[in-house]
Amino acid sequence: MTAPPGNPGRVWPAPLDDREASHGNGAVVAGVDGSSSAVRAAVWAGTEALRRGRPLRLVQVYALPQVRAPIAVGTREQVRAGLAECAEGWLAEARTAALAESPGLEIDVAAREWSPVTALIQESRHADLVVLGSRGLGGFTGMLVGSTAVSVVAHAQCPVVVVRGRRPQDPPPVAGPVLVGTDGSSDSDGALAFACEGARLRGVGLTVVHTWSDLVADGVLRPHPLQDDATEIDQAERAKLTDQLRPWRDKFPDLPIDLDVTRGRPVRTLLERAEHAQLIVVGCRGRGGFTGMLLGSTSQALIVHSPCPVAVVRSRTTGNGETR
Template structure:
């Protein structure tokens, strides 16, 4: 995470998913004594600003007024979570993705809804997710529902593959579990092969029975230091002979948060967490927190 950052940034387009994202972001900010910044990108204005089309000025004014209404309602939602929360707002004639990626440089976390419908001038949050997840400079939370609600109970789940980005994800997952008073499930998959026939062959060639003890030890070593820092977090280790995407999606059915690196190579065959993280933000049944690789400043 950005060291010293004091702001949680959330994008909104007024859709139900975006409202849930604002509520979730406000809860995170309030619990951790952070500020909240609600943003809305006027992508419509960017696209048509320089076109000489009759009536475009009126449409632009309408888009601005609609954006102000969306942001005002989002602010009310945030303050309903905690009336003492410091809430800022920002409406910018820029695409949602560009706006959020730019703000991520100084944010503690960027939060998005898992989908968005975007009215005239709206940011269309859903279309921004993939870009923000792959380009942001801080962790990105995608708030997904289970059925009609966003889950708030259950463990925090983290994907572990031994890569540097995964190590960051493990650290953040422990922090999240400690904040939430939740248990932690540390999941390590031995393969990213999804075809069962190939996977059966891999098991035969690799002699899985002899591999398992080594993998158990490696997973324990990767968690040991973090467990010492957070002794109150109860940890369950899970090793699976499965595609990490499928195993983490399964865990999301009972979790309140899944934490993964945005990319990674490691473990026995190397978890390709880039594809895994993208799948999770589209299909998980709970919020997903994607940890971006640390970059030199």
């Protein structure tokens, strides 16, 4: 199979070995599926790669359709050849669009015959970031509306960004602050680190969003919810968040960091604030308002309704089960 014009490509019909996977070391990986959403995601990923000083890796994953009746070997190979040809065209289109926005960017392309979810999870082992469009076509159909999205995010070993605009066909916004949702626990530190660096690279401020409830604290019911004073709760939550942010202010002394502490629901609050933001960052582990963020309606609400890209930062664990 030939590569997209102007760039050497590779086709892997099976899982990558360590040598092949090393091509994606430290890259920003974008999934390509022929949709306009994926092209916009590739352009966004290219801009992000340039900011980070990383190469961009465009990956197209296709699979032979499953049929009940046996088919001739020749027909099967013809189908495979057709899918590979489509992959070449889609990769070339995404590469051209990314280069138009980020001239001189180093871009690697790869077409893979495999399961899209499994392939992206494997790509994440060596990537700096995985970027997906919000609407799929071809191999990525339905990626962001069900268990597939949950699987990619839950098992990816690097942050995952879903690129969105205000409307389905709109490009992602490029103005406004970076938002990060935190529940005050140490599990939010990964999201805070990603958000601080993202805001610094963009030259914009960071808004840290924290919601609280007068009925629940740290994931459990308050002992006397009807007797607690809302003002005191707000002050206590704000003080806890201030303590959590102190090391990040020290690490990023020139970064403007605003605190947004409010009583309410995390998704609703984030979506309201996102109307004027260019990126939302959340973690996928935590307590309080962000518990289960990526396992149900909360994550789907952000992915489906956010007017800007959503970055999901999964806490990494060591071999001893410790979060890092």
